[in-house]
Amino acid sequence: MQNTRLNNLLDTAARSLSQWFVNPWRRFSLLLISFLFGFFLGSAVSTTAGQKAELDIFAAAFLVLLTEITSRLFYSRSFFAKQALWVEALNYLKVGFIYSLFLEAFKLGS
Incomplete structure (x- = not known):
């Protein structure tokens, strides 16, 4: 990439943000929020998709595809080499999403 002012500004902002999340409490709070x-x-998603009852199968297939792509990204060997924070936050988002869907399914089953 060219060394432009915008590129330098974005690099500096990303570097300072990553330095800010080096603190373990800030990192933990970001992962908890995720x-x-x-x-x-x-x-x-479970409440809005169930309201219309149209395209439920396609919506479920799309959500499964997104969670599988996230799992593939997180559990690939290249992840353990660099430990990217955004990938870890995305994995926690996926875990919260799946956990919520399981709880919704248990509520509907009882």
């Missing part, structure tokens, strides 16, 4: 947001998304 988990809880995934839990909220799972609850919201």
Whole structure:
């Protein structure tokens, strides 16, 4: 890439943000927020998809595809070499999403 002012600004902002998340409490809070947001998304998706009852199978297939892509990204060998924070936050979002869908299924089953 060319060394432009915008590129330098974005690199500096990304570097300072990554330095800010080196603190373990900030990292933990970001991962916890990601988990809880995934839990909220799972609850919201299950209630809104069930309202119309159209294209439920396609929506479920799309969500399964997204969770499988996230798992492939997180559990690949290249991840353990670099430990990217955004990939870890995405995995926690996925875990919260799946956990919420399981709880919704248990509520509907009882």
